[in-house]
Amino acid sequence: MAHAIASRRAILPRGVSPRTFARAIREFTEIVGGRNVSVSPAELVPYAHDVIMVPPIWPSAVVRPGSVEEIQRIVRVAGALRIPLWPLSTGKNIAYGRMMAVDPGNVIVDLARMNRILEVNEQLAYAVVEPGVTYAQLYKHLRDRNLPLWLDPPATAPGAGPLGNTVERGVGYTPYGEHFLFSCGM
Ligand SMILES: Cc1cc2nc3c(=O)[nH]c(=O)nc-3n(C[C@H](O)[C@H](O)[C@H](O)COP(=O)(O)OP(=O)(O)OC[C@H]3O[C@@H](n4cnc5c(N)ncnc54)[C@H](O)[C@@H]3O)c2cc1C
Known part of the structure; x- marks a missing residue:
């Protein structure tokens, strides 16, 4: 090799x-x-x-x-x-x-260096993230702040992220599972 x-x-x-x-x-x-x-x-x-x-x-x-x-x-x-x-x-x-x-x-x-969570809106239940943010990172963010929101990840490595999964038309497991349908402002 x-x-x-x-x-x-x-x-x-x-x-x-x-x-x-x-x-x-x-x-x-x-x-x-x-x-x-x-x-x-x-x-x-x-x-x-x-x-x-x-x-x-x-x-x-x-x-x-x-x-x-x-x-x-x-x-x-x-x-x-x-x-x-x-x-x-x-x-x-x-x-x-x-x-x-x-x-x-x-x-x-x-784009992995761009990994900041810019906003999580508790009332309207949305997050604004940079492309390198992972599901694990977003989950920890919600837990650390005790936010009453439920993440909808795919059944994959927590190291994957919402942006890549969304542009690839990924699916999750809640009523928000059709990720592209529930994204905006990209
Ligand atoms: C065991 C296993 C189980 C899985 N289960 C599921 C599941 O249940 N549901 C599901 O949906 N998927 C599932 N997957 C697939 C996996 O979730 C996705 O492959 C993963 O989410 C991709 O995310 P990523 O952040 O690594 O994307 P990346 O690898 O970063 O990108 C994915 C694609 O999107 C393009 N892309 C990325 N960023 C941008 C950008 N900023 N602009 C334009 N294009 C971009 C890339 O070119 C690439 O083609 C599974 C995979 C495995 C191995």
């Missing part, structure tokens, strides 16, 4: 020249800082594999923004340079592709 990773050739997004890709990486690095951009095969391993035995799909890079403004800037660079992006919220899409993009060479935009 280590040898396979070390000898893997860099993958570029489809139709993007090495020069344009290098420019995109420079610009992404200016936006999020060097620690939050990686093209290293070793760091891309989790983004290339599911836990089930399907062939890997290697991305070209991963970028980890920390704010809405950084996402906006990343999308502007990607639009200008025609770089395909693949967003992840908590990346626990286990057995449905996990963190893999559908095409090789995409730049993964990993």
Whole structure:
């Protein structure tokens, strides 16, 4: 495995020249800082594999923004340079592709750093969360504050999150179980 990773050739997004890709990486690095951009095969391993035995799909890079403004800037660079992006919220899409993009060479935009619970409205029973918030985190938030609300999670790892599950049309177990139907303001 280590040898396979070390000898893997860099993958570029489809139709993007090495020069344009290098420019995109420079610009992404200016936006999020060097620690939050990686093209290293070793760091891309989790983004290339599911836990089930399907062939890997290697991305070209991963970028980890920390704010809405950084996402906006990343999308502007990607639009200008025609770089395909693949967003992840908590990346626990286990057995449905996990963190893999559908095409090789995409730049993964990993939103896990954005994990703040911005608001829980007890009276109207809604929460405003950033994409990296997990079900476990939201559950703990409700418990710690003794809020009389019931979370509607899928039957999966507590490390998965409401945003990823909702955009994937996930389902839970209460009358609010059709998650996309009960979401707004995305
Ligand atoms: C044992 C088991 C049981 C499960 N039971 C259930 C169940 O009962 N109900 C159910 O619904 N699911 C179930 N699942 C599936 C699992 O809940 C979902 O795969 C998980 O919720 C995905 O959430 P995530 O936060 O990890 O999403 P992510 O992996 O972050 O994203 C999921 C998808 O949404 C896209 N996406 C994520 N964030 C964004 C964004 N900000 N903008 C645009 N697109 C985005 C990603 O590209 C990806 O395709 C089960 C899985 C397992 C392994």
